[in-house]
Amino acid sequence: MTSAKSEASTRQPEVAVVRQPILDSRRKVVGYELTFGEGSAPGGASGSGSSAPATSALLLDVFGDLGLERLVGAYPAWLSVARDWLVDVGMPPLRPDRAVLQIAAYPCRDDLLSTLQRLSRSGYAIALEKYDGRKDLGDLLAICSTVKIDVGRHDDEALRAIIADPLQYGARLIACNVVTNEDFDRCQALGFTGFQGAFFARPRLVRGRGVATSGIGALRTLGELSGGELSFEDLDRIIAADIGLSLKLLRYVNSAFFALPRTIGSVREALAMLGSRTVSRWATVMALSTIPDAPNELIEIGLRRAHMCEVLAPAGEGESSFTVGLFSVADALLDAPMSDVLDSLPFSEDVCEALLHHTGSKGELLAAVIGYENGAFPELPDGCAKPGASLALAYREAIEWADELGAAGA
Structure with missing residues (x-):
């Protein structure tokens, strides 16, 4: 399955794009902002949407080669668009419920104001980004x-x-660059209802507390599953001892992800059909x-990183x-160090060194994968990846793979 997808991916243009989640106060995803790497759009244009050509190139990639559904699923895509592009185009080539249009926070001409008013009346959500409190944006604040x-x-x-x-x-407030869980708490107390940043991928630490009791059972199972080469009998015993895990695994192996010719009814049968590995x-x-x-988003990030590290290694x-x-x-x-x-x-x-310090070839690869998903678009360090490996292709393949697996295991 992986090789087939890899072959399909090699036929696609290498557009550097990442999706960054926007979460509500319950830490549930409500949308994804799409960020394109510098020079990744056709003709070397920036993919930030800072100019009309860049915006056109971005939308061409999103709705053409990449596919909006593949990038954001059922969630709205948050897209930075150029002001002159909005004036020229008038009505974007996408449904109002599929996107949030982001424009930079500085005063606008009458032609843009008219365009934004028309878009708002047509049902498009418009977001004012990089707002710093300047006092001459009343017309925009009335629309966004x-x-x-x-x-x-x-x-x-x-x-x-x-x-x-x-x-x-009456605007909805989105806090960007929320780095820590303390930042999340203070922004929530100030009245922000949307949050974007690395905070949700970091543990909520309590001084003097190790792994919480609620996570010990899962950690014990993970320890047994990670204990080197396990026999058929060992796997059957470990998985069968955890009823919840057994049910999730059986639901997964019977999903469309594998499309098996018949229903699998036991862990032992799953082992026989799919193999211990x-x-x-x-x-x-x-x-x-x-x-x-x-x-769910944190699980998906782990799956995406796992797949990227595997195919790049x-x-x-x-x-x-x-x-x-x-x-x-x-x-x-686990909310633990x-x-x-x-x-x-x-x-x-x-x-362990890779996970703790991002050192060694595996750690350097992990750091590059994390940097890419955060929109830094780094180069792969020498020696940590196979020849010809592409972060852009691996990321797009990993999104689809992780989304499919997440749906299968839901």
């Missing part, structure tokens, strides 16, 4: 239903002043997803690189 603010640059007193006008207009890997994935209150390193990518979110899932999580898992020294 959402205002995005970089909270990392301001203290609480400054933020209260910045959000005063948007609140007067396949069942062991996906039992590990399912065990992570059984952690109480595990956010040098020959013979795919399996251990998959593990590094998958467990890179284990600290956030990574060192405490690793104390309970029988990983090799190079895997």
